[in-house]
Amino acid sequence: MASNKILVIDDTTVVRVKVREMLPPGNFQVLEAKDGIEGLKLIQQEKFSLIMLDFLLPKMSGWEVFQQIQAQADLRKIPLVVMSGRKEEVTEKISEPFEYFEFLGKPFDQKQLISAIKAAMAKAKLPRQEISQITVSTSEVSNGVEGSTSAAEIQALNDKVVKMQAEIDSLKKQLAQVVTFIKQKIK
Structure with a gap:
């Protein structure tokens, strides 16, 4: 009996x-x-x-399925290979580098498929950092932590964390664009 169960979600039988x-x-x-x-x-x-x-699917898109998977901690642990004939459709929604899943461009050969599966398995083992874990509410501070840190200072720090995360996301997108540009120039 097969030891590994794989789900292939694609609207193309081929x-x-x-x-x-x-x-x-x-x-x-x-x-x-x-x-x-x-x-x-x-x-x-x-x-x-x-x-x-597959990123482009009928009834519910691959992007929507991806979001459902990411919303559940137990499903996020499953190695994931996202497939598409047009990588730009994926990078419009998810900026590169793809940290927690592997991308496989269509069409692909056996070597590319095996390589993508191995990479997805490795990426699935990486620890994930959630920005929401860093945020501290002002009620937690006033109820349990006494000292020199005021609620206003905590809120200011939380605002900075949110701003920094937005800057990080923007930089990731810019980096993805630079990488895409360089790849196009190399070809």
């Missing part, structure tokens, strides 16, 4: 069959979904070792 055929025989049980709603139902019903998600 891609789903291609993934199944490219994987080493006997090691994988491949389940398929032809749209986002069907894929999300399977994600919630089964325990997967890997999810391969």
